[in-house]
Amino acid sequence: MKLNLAILGSTGSIGKSLLNIISNDKKKFNISLLTANSNYQLILEQAKKFNVKNIIITDKKCFDLARSKNKIKNLNIFNNFQNLEKIFKKKIDYVMSSIVGLDGLVPTFKIIKHTNKIAIANKESIICAWNLFKKELKKNNTEFIPVDSEHFSIWHTLRNNSKDNIEKLYLTASGGPLLKVPIKKFKNLKISKIIKHPNWQMGAKISVDSATMMNKVFEVIEAKKIFDLKYNQISIFVHPHSYLHAILKFKDGMINFIAHETTMEIPINNTLGKFKNDQIKFKKIDVNKLNNLQLSEIDKKKFPVVNMLNNLPANDSLFETVLVSANDCLVNLLLNNKITYLELIEKLFKIVSKKEFIKYKFIEPKKITDILNLNKILKSKII
Incomplete structure (x- = not known):
């Protein structure tokens, strides 16, 4: 077969x-x-x-x-x-x-x-x-x-548990290429530095999102939707090693720490079920990383886009498309050297704060074309 x-x-x-x-x-x-x-x-x-x-x-x-x-x-x-x-x-x-x-x-x-x-x-x-x-x-x-490594880890863990038993979910973020860069140096960041992720080999776009922490904002939205949670049930920890992918705290008192090597082969392979490749060799448990997780709260002054999570609608809405489309356009401008890193952040906050776009918080997408049409509107106003 x-x-x-x-x-x-x-x-x-x-x-x-x-x-x-x-x-x-x-x-x-x-x-x-x-x-x-x-x-x-x-x-x-x-x-x-x-x-x-x-x-x-x-x-x-x-x-x-x-x-x-x-x-x-x-x-x-x-x-x-x-x-x-x-x-x-x-x-x-x-x-x-x-x-x-x-x-x-x-x-x-x-x-x-x-x-x-x-x-x-x-x-x-x-x-x-x-x-x-x-x-x-x-x-x-x-x-x-x-x-996604975080969401697959949660999905994999929940196969023998109910999502209704989740009290709190913690997603981890590596901190990206700018974690140890002082804010005062953000004015003169080069593209090569912004896209140089310390742990993952990724494309330029997602590397920028990792640098701004927008990628983690998106992952919180994903988790909220996939696992039917509320935003106040999800938090983010910075974890520089990218070894620990999520922490699940259950209502019955149990806490699951979900870890795997920094490779997408693990979630990808496991999606194949009984057809997965059992010949792939993975490393032994890294005791040093487990003994030194270095978990910390996100510095929201350094990575202000995380604050956008405070103003997202609880319901499914077209505002998520505003956020995704605006960010996509601005990242493209950055990668083409038309705006700076700090201008990206500044312009993103301005766009999502405009009345003409805030109204989409109250509009649910009824069909795929609703999303595509709004994406075109955003592109025409930004590019």
């Missing part, structure tokens, strides 16, 4: 890690679909190596290049996600959704009905559209697994 799967975003770090995990025993897997935005050369290599019959390349120019350079027989190359009905004649077993940013929203939503299980690494989809995703998952009887 093979696991029939698809990978949305196969050329990114999560997608490549999953392919690396299953490469040791390719006979156990049948990959129905791989997708990429522009890296047509790599996805063609992946399709050849894993005998994939369908790929999607969303960038039109790269799609045309892939078709002209493709030498793989019987490979279907599509340019968008309107062809999922053609690709999937029946439900497959598993999907990994790892497309970065709001670009992953529509593909992730569309593919839910085509799979029995979906592992989602696209946090923006969960943050902006969880109420819609939850309905779609239930409607199609599709199992959901979060892939």
Whole structure:
């Protein structure tokens, strides 16, 4: 018996890690679909190596290049996600959704009905559209697994416990590349310093979010939605080693410390269930790290974006889209050297404080296009 799967975003770090995990025993897997935005050369290599019959390349120019350079027989190359009905004649077993940013929203939503299980690494989809995703998952009887190391750790722990028993949840943050940098030096930060994460190998965008701590703000929102908690049930500890991922304090008095090595292979591999690769060798428990966790409260003067958690609506709303879209636009401006690190923080607070956007705290997304349209509005006002 093979696991029939698809990978949305196969050329990114999560997608490549999953392919690396299953490469040791390719006979156990049948990959129905791989997708990429522009890296047509790599996805063609992946399709050849894993005998994939369908790929999607969303960038039109790269799609045309892939078709002209493709030498793989019987490979279907599509340019968008309107062809999922053609690709999937029946439900497959598993999907990994790892497309970065709001670009992953529509593909992730569309593919839910085509799979029995979906592992989602696209946090923006969960943050902006969880109420819609939850309905779609239930409607199609599709199992959901979060892939973020923190959220996977919590999900894994709660398999034998009820989320209703949670009294308090503590997410850990490494502190990112700026943890030990004095605030007075923030005026002259270089991009190379901002994106140099001390523990994780990540893309530039998420590295910036780690530097500002916006990534942790997003993870709190994710946790609140996925596990149906209140914001006052979730706190953040700084933990420089990234060894401890979450702490769960239960109402019955029990406290679970959830730790694993600083590698995404662990959550990714475990989402495969009985098809996971048991040949992967992990390190022994690091006693030194356990004896020196160095947990501390976040310095909110140094990382002020964490204060945004104090003003988020308790209900699912379009304001989460305002936060995600504004941050995405500003991070892009930073990475293109159009604004500084401090200007990013300043502009983000100004945007989310405007009356024209505060009103979205009281508006629930009714359909995916509500989120996409608001994202366009934000982009037009910021870029």
